[in-house]
Amino acid sequence: MPNLIFFMTDQQRWDCIGRFNESIHTPAIDRLSAEGITFSQATCQSPMCAPSRSSMMFGYYPSQLGVRTNYGGLFDESRLPSEPLPELLRQAGYQTAGFGKTHWNHSDGVEQPSTRGFEVRAIGLSRESGHYEHGAVMIGDDAPEALAAYYRETASFGGGEENANGYKGLTSQIPMEQHRDGWVAEQALKFLDEGTDAERPLFFYLSFLKPHAGFNVPKPFEDLYKLEQIPDIPQPPWLDEPDTHLFASDAIHEQSLAHYREKREVWERMSAEERKRTTLRYWANCSWLDHYFGRALDKLEKLGRLDYALIVFVSDHGEMLGERRYRFTKYNLYDSSVRVPLILAGSVIPKEKRGTIDDRPAELADLVPTLAKAGGVAGEPDASRLRPAGTGGKAGKLLRVSRQRRKRAAFGTGLYVADEGMEAHLVHRRNDPRGGGPCGRGSRRALSPDRRPERMDESVRAAGLRRNPGEAEDGAADAFGLQLGERAVLLQQGRSKAVIVAIESCRNDNYGG
Structure with missing residues (x-):
């Protein structure tokens, strides 16, 4: 069985790796890209930490798991839908070592919350954070002074470190090994020096809290960049966005709207140099974590x-980073939020596939069955999976999703792309004339060709996903990204098999979300 290496960051944009951005310094990730397959159209299942990570570790959609917000989680160990990835691999004979963030959200009120399969565990938080796992080494116990120093430095950054000060950031005065991520990395490196079991294959999981805001970055990694070489944040030619899903979401989430307006007011007063420094610090955070991966x-x-x-590099979701009139964080359905970097590398990748880019759609829920298959897990989870040598359709679909799993799926009023033959179209489940689409009840008959455009327009309006204001005049949408549904339709045209795109957006401000 191959060793399975799982590297993950938090809130890293799809285009913040060297393969897609020659200005960013990520040599370790670039090494993986050169030796593996980079999935250019990978999407998370939800642009939010807890739902996305639960999907990654269980192989189900957020709607199936019921984990839709950063407050959500699977709390009852006796009622899990399946074994999570670490436990699957432990049962298959792997030594399982997990360092850093999982965001299970399962420890409140539980005396001995499970590590869910990790035999060795270290977490860069305190026992009181709500993320304790029984037997894990916690930075709050091992290095309480370092954790206290970190919180003092970021005290003005607000909840989740995501207020305007958190995004403006600062040059950290804390030694990098005393940061939460630095401490986690040192624990992982110490394990590699002293703790591996030579008799068993290894599942090594290293997951960081950054480049998620706040941007208190160690100076050596800020110094990798020159401010004059950083691009300013591009902005569309319109000031507001009526008739978009952002507008509809803002209308019902007053707190999130207030947070957005706060940052927008600050950024509109900034000079270009000040705005560039935010981007510089975000890139520097990516470089710092890349250093530890290396x-x-x-x-x-x-x-x-x-x-x-087999080596995986991935992030749980993206980051707007000031796009679309100074939007930050990720609670929306634009590319910068839902697209993620995803690389499969290692000696198991066929030589002819190494260094390639796979432009087919890929989903993070596919990682569990992919790694379970590679690890020889008996009775592996039933799902589609990423297959380097696959052709057509979604990136390497090996097995069809079972009828039972489709029956369990409940996408509510979510959006999906239905591909009838060679023509893809966006539909909204509540308004789908077929009665709910591939995960709902009703007929699977195709729409007549003359009705598809009309139905697509109606569905787009119902979901608040119109084209951007001003696009007809100057094509601004091409420069600033299509709405999710439009991009997905373009993405799927000409594909040979159906792909469900189910990105569920929920918003909650929570710690490290």
Whole structure:
């Protein structure tokens, strides 16, 4: 069985790796891209930490798990829908070591919350954070002074470190190894030096809290960039966005709208140099974490663990980073929020596929069955999976989703793209004339060709997904991104198989969300 290496960041944009942005310094990730497959159209299942990560670890959609917000979670260990990935691999004979963020949200009121399969566990938070796991080493216990220093430095950053000060950031005065992510990385590197079991294959999970705001960045990584070489944040030619899903969402989430207006007012008063510094610090955060991935890869290589290995690099969702009139964080359905970097690398990748870009759609829910298949898990989870040598349709669909799993799925009023033959179209479940689409009840008959455009327009209006204001005059949408449904339709045209795109957006401000 191959060693399985799982690297994850929090809130890293799809275009903030060297493969897609030559200005950003990510040599370790670039090494993986050069030696593996980079999925250019990978999307998360929800642009929010807890739902996205639960999907990644269980292989189900948020609607199936019932985890739709950062307050949500699967709290009852006796009623889990299946074993999570670490437990699947532990049962298959792997040594399972997990370092950093999982965001299970399952420890409140539980005396001994489960590690869910991790035999070795270290978490860069306190026991009181709501993220304690029984037997885990916590930074709050191991290095309380370091954690206290971190919180003092970020005290003005607000909830989730996502207010205007959090995004403006600062040059950190804390030694990098005493940051929460730095401490986690050092625990992981120490394990590689002292704790691996030579008799078993290794599942090594290293997951960071950054580049999620706030941007208190170690100086050596700020110094990798020159402010004059950082681009200013591009803005569309309109000031407001009526008739979009952003407008509809703002109308019912007053707190989120207030947070947006606060940051927008600050950024509109900034100079271009000040705005660029936010981007610089975000990129520097990415470079800092890449530095730790590189150190881990070097140690794994010296141990011989990369001789037979599958390596994953991924982020849980993206970051708007000031686009669309100074929108930050990720609670929307634009590319910068829902697209994520995803790379599969390692010796198990066929030589002819190494260094390639796969432009087919891929979903993070596919990672569980992909890794379970690679790890030889008996009775592997029933789902489609990423297959380097696959052709057509979604990136490497090996098995069809079972009828039972489709029956369990409940996408509510979510959006999906239905591909009838070679023509894709956006539909809204509540208004779908077929009675609910592939995950609902009703006929699967195709719409007549003359009705499809009309139905698509009606569905787009119902979901608040019109084209951007001003596009007809100057094509601004091409420069600033299509709405999700429009991009998905364009993405699917000419594909040979149906792909369900189910991105569910829920908003909640919570710790590290």
